Amino acid sequence: MKQYTHHVFVCCQERPAGEQACRGQRMRDYAKARIKALGIDGEGKCRINTAGCLGRCAEGPLLVVYPEGVWYNWVDEEDLEEIIQLHLIGNQIVERLLVPEPGEA
Numbered sequence: 001m002k003q004y005t006h007h008v009f010v011c012c013q014e015r016p017a018g019e020q021a022c023r024g025q026r027m028r029d030y031a032k033a034r035i036k037a038l039g040i041d042g043e044g045k046c047r048i049n050t051a052g053c054l055g056r057c058a059e060g061p062l063l064v065v066y067p068e069g070v071w072y073n074w075v076d077e078e079d080l081e082e083i084i085q086l087h088l089i090g091n092q093i094v095e096r097l098l099v100p101e102p103g104e105a
């Protein structure tokens with residue numbers, strides 16, 4: 001069994017005011033609370049982790065879901081909820097929030 005079915009890294013990079021950064025702490029906390037409430041957190045299920053800069057700041061705010069390596073751009077809790085419900089629970093990609101692979105238009 002894999003340690004986690006889905007391992008989510010939320011970019012929580014901070015930078016001085018005016019500089020581009022994801023600042024995802026609030027969304028990380030939301031996602032952690034939601035997977036706990038839904039009973040899908042822990043070994044053999046899902047984990048939410050803090051990430052520093054993922055190197056694609058201009059496309060942020062970002063999170064990435066492994067093992068698929070799917071990158072999402074989120075705006076608010078509704079977006080996170082959709083990722084949780086569709087991807088983490090339903091194993092479906094949330095097309096509307098996808099960040100294009102580098103080189104894709």
Ligand code: FES
Nearest residue numbers: 011013022054057
């Ligand atoms: S600050 Fe989030 S990708 Fe760089």
